[in-house]
Amino acid sequence: xxxxxxxxxxxxxxxxxxxxxxxxxxxxxxxxxxxxxxxxxxxxxxxxxxxxxxxxxxxxxxxxxxxxxxxxxxxxxxxxxxxxxxxxxxxxxxxxxxxxxxxxxxxxxxxxxxxxxxxxxxxxxxxxxxxxxxxxxxxxxxxxxxxxxxxxxxxxxxxxxxxxxxxxxxxxxxxxxxxxxxxxxxxxxxxxxxxxxxxxxxxxxxxxxxxxxxxxxxxxxxxxxxxxxxxxxxxxxxxxxxxxxxxxxxxxxxxxxxxxxxxxxxxxxxxxxxxxxxxxxxxxxxxxxxxxxxxxxxxxxxxxxxxxxxxxxxxxxxxxxxxxxxxxxxxxxxxxxxxxxxxxxxxxxxxxxxxxxxxxxxxxxxxxxxxxxxxxxxxxxxxxxxxxxxxxxxxxxxxxxxxxxxxxxxxxxxxxxxxxxxxxxxxxxxxxxxxxxxxxxxxxxxxxxxxxxxxxxxxxxxxx
Amino acid sequence: xxxxxxxxxxxxxxxxxxxxxxxxxxxxxxxxxxxxxxxxxxxxxxxxxxxxxxxxxxxxxxxxxxxxxxxxxxxxxxxxxxxxxxxxxxxxxxxxxxxxxxxxxxxxxxxxxxxxxxxxxxxxxxxxxxxxxxxxxxxxxxxxxxxxxxxxxxxxxxxxxxxxxxxxxxxxxxxxxxxxxxxxxxxxxxxxxxxxxxxxxxxxxxx
Numbered sequence: 049x050x051x052x053x054x055x056x057x058x059x060x061x062x063x064x065x066x067x068x069x070x071x072x073x074x075x076x077x078x079x080x081x082x083x084x085x086x087x088x089x090x091x092x093x094x095x096x097x098x099x100x101x102x103x104x105x106x107x108x109x110x111x112x113x114x115x116x117x118x119x120x121x122x123x124x125x126x127x128x129x130x131x132x133x134x135x136x137x138x139x140x141x142x143x144x145x146x147x148x149x150x151x152x153x154x155x156x157x158x159x160x161x162x163x164x165x166x167x168x169x170x171x172x173x174x175x176x177x178x179x180x181x182x183x184x185x186x187x188x189x190x191x192x193x194x195x196x197x198x199x200x201x202x203x204x205x206x207x208x209x210x211x212x213x214x215x216x217x218x219x220x221x222x223x224x225x226x227x228x229x230x231x232x233x234x235x236x237x238x239x240x241x242x243x244x245x246x247x248x249x250x251x252x253x254x255x256x257x258x259x260x261x262x263x264x265x266x267x268x269x270x271x272x273x274x275x276x277x278x279x280x281x282x283x284x285x286x287x288x289x290x291x292x293x294x295x296x297x298x299x300x301x302x303x304x305x306x307x308x309x310x311x312x313x314x315x316x317x318x319x320x321x322x323x324x325x326x327x328x329x330x331x332x333x334x335x336x337x338x339x340x341x342x343x344x345x346x347x348x349x350x351x352x353x354x355x356x357x358x359x360x361x362x363x364x365x366x367x368x369x370x371x372x373x374x375x376x377x378x379x380x381x382x383x384x385x386x387x388x389x390x391x392x393x394x395x396x397x398x399x400x401x402x403x404x405x406x407x408x409x410x411x412x413x414x415x416x417x418x419x420x421x422x423x424x425x426x427x428x429x430x431x432x433x434x435x436x437x438x439x440x441x442x443x444x445x446x447x448x449x450x451x452x453x454x455x456x457x458x459x460x461x462x463x464x465x466x467x468x469x470x471x472x473x474x475x476x477x478x479x480x481x482x483x484x485x486x487x488x489x490x491x492x493x494x495x496x497x498x499x500x501x502x503x504x505x506x507x508x509x510x511x512x
Numbered sequence: 513x514x515x516x517x518x519x520x521x522x523x524x525x526x527x528x529x530x531x532x533x534x535x536x537x538x539x540x541x542x543x544x545x546x547x548x549x550x551x552x553x554x555x556x557x558x559x560x561x562x563x564x565x566x567x568x569x570x571x572x573x574x575x576x577x578x579x580x581x582x583x584x585x586x587x588x589x590x591x592x593x594x595x596x597x598x599x600x601x602x603x604x605x606x607x608x609x610x611x612x613x614x615x616x617x618x619x620x621x622x623x624x625x626x627x628x629x630x631x632x633x634x635x636x637x638x639x640x641x642x643x644x645x646x647x648x649x650x651x652x653x654x655x656x657x658x659x660x661x662x663x664x665x666x667x668x669x670x671x672x673x674x675x676x677x678x679x680x681x682x683x684x685x686x687x688x689x690x691x692x693x694x695x696x697x698x699x700x701x702x703x704x705x706x707x708x709x710x711x712x713x714x715x716x717x718x719x
Binding site for chain 1: 616618619620621622624626640641642643644647651654658
């Protein structure tokens with residue numbers, strides 16, 4: 049697999065791309081693909097391959113890939129399944145470096161014969177192939193984009209350090225759209241569909257070495273080789289945290305199950321076991337997924353003691369409840385901290401955890417309180433509740449919270465609950481990379497995940 | 513007799529079963545119980561009966577010869593019409609916390625081991641956790657801590673903590689057994705643990 053994985057980088061950083069099935073007929077997939085590259089400002093050469101034309105949307109068009117006079121690094125195939133094996137073989141003979149097959153109509157409809165021919169060509173030419181039956185890839189750094197959903201319908205996220213690998217195109221594209229919406233940058237998007245040649249294990253192996261990727265989101269429906277997946281998760285997760293989501297948890301009860309264990313421990317139990325063994329963070333739904341992803345830009349907490357800062361008592365209490373419910377701890381502030389905090393609070397204020405700065409608190413009070421608790425060795429992470437509705441709070445708080453998030457001495461989550469006005473603050477915070485949540489429970493759950501990951505990495509001395 | 517073959521295979525793989533003896537007539541059962549020591553349990557052995565207790569094929573906590581003779585007759589009576597190979601006389605298990613230790617060969621992940629709270633509510637509470645084989649002792653420790661009911665094992669309300677080392681050995685043993693003998697499905701259900709160790713009460717596996 050080595051050679052094929054090495055060549056896979058050409059799919060993301062090609063000097064030239066050919067689209068087989070490239071067209072200019074409105075609403076055709078081949079047209080969307082051409083426009084994605086042209087309007088998406090892909091900087092390399094673009095070719096169309098289609099026997100009907102000699103030019104498509106201003107780009108040269110050839111009857112077959114091997115007829116293109118110059119070298120072609122990456123080929124995107126969107127023609128009917130029956131035509132694909134010959135195109136792949138033609139690409140191999142031409143010396144193409146990597147292929148994305150978007151077309152469906154292979155194993156998923158029992159056309160294993162077609163899949164086998166692709167596999168044969170892939171072996172023969174050591175050719176990496178993504179797909180078939182997928183959306184392919186999107187790379188915001190190079191603007192390679194094989195997603196046949198028009199950009200005006202499906203936003204593309206900007207560059208970042210999170211890679212997303214997905215079996216399903218539908219879920220994948222939704223996550224992509226939401227990532228863009230939340231302002232979350234990505235390094236690579238890979239929808240691998242049937243995984244005929246390259247599957248999730250190969251993608252993990254590839255992303256382990258990928259310079260732009262620091263974290264991996266993985267959406268799985270089923271895998272062929274669970275053992276290999278477990279091994280790769282074990283290898284990659286300690287270096288680049290993996291957040292996994294498994295769909296199809298409640299399949300049909302196993303027909304063969306005669307024992308209690310057989311009944312109790314269905315197939316999902318095996319996935320769950322593998323996630324636990326590899327210490328992979330598991331998300332139960334898309335909301336969890338985004339909640340968890342956001343916090344992984346924070347430093348790993350050394351323990352589970354949380355300091356809470358709030359400008360509203362009730363929200364502080366709800367946050368404390370969430371901390372207890374998650375099995376985390378409310379931190380005890382040091383005497384030094386308490387003395388310093390007393391100076392920040394108004395005369396009637398009480399120093400405690402949660403630290404209630406009260407509604408009179410301005411941006412400066414937050415700034416000072418954060419600085420005090422950042423220096424307190426009895427606090428492992430900070431949950432900062434911000435009621436944006438109080439009179440003294442204004443946009444300067446964005447800067448204060450961004451500094452706290454970038455401080456990197458302790459993990460920080462921010463919690464703001466409210467309507468349209470509050471949402472605008474959240475967006476602003478998110479665009480600065482500040483983990484921002486609209487409920488104490490989701491914030492603390494995410495913090496707990498990060499703390500667990502940290503513990504697994506051995507940063508917490510094991511409890512006796 | 514499949515049941516005894518299963519027992520022997522388990523013993524060959526290092527599992528210590530409660531002392532047992534197969535009897536084919538009442539006097540033989542009395543002699544066996546004397547040798548094993550009361551209290552004992554009687555279990556019908558028959559290829560035709562898969563749920564022994566459902567047909568009245570199991571009698572437990574038998575304390576003396578009179579009780580044993582009565583139980584023997586009752587089992588033979590209630591299993592009339594089935595081809596019975598004999599009656600298993602087995603040392604009664606200790607009282608303690610009932611757990612289930614099982615395993616399954618998953619089509620994608622291969623052999624996996626399952627640990628959970630056992631007993632009659634196992635299907636309701638579903639307090640179970642699993643790992644892919646092979647595993648190390650640390651994995652079993654994590655499995656135990658993942659059980660919602662783990663405080664029970666640590667001695668809730670005045671009871672003593674169970675023999676955790678014995679439990680870990682048994683889970684590790686199941687993992688090894690699953691892999692070495694290529695078992696499809698296995699149930700040790702229940703296994704009963706107290707502070708001095710654990711007893712396997714019932715075994716079922718398919719290769």
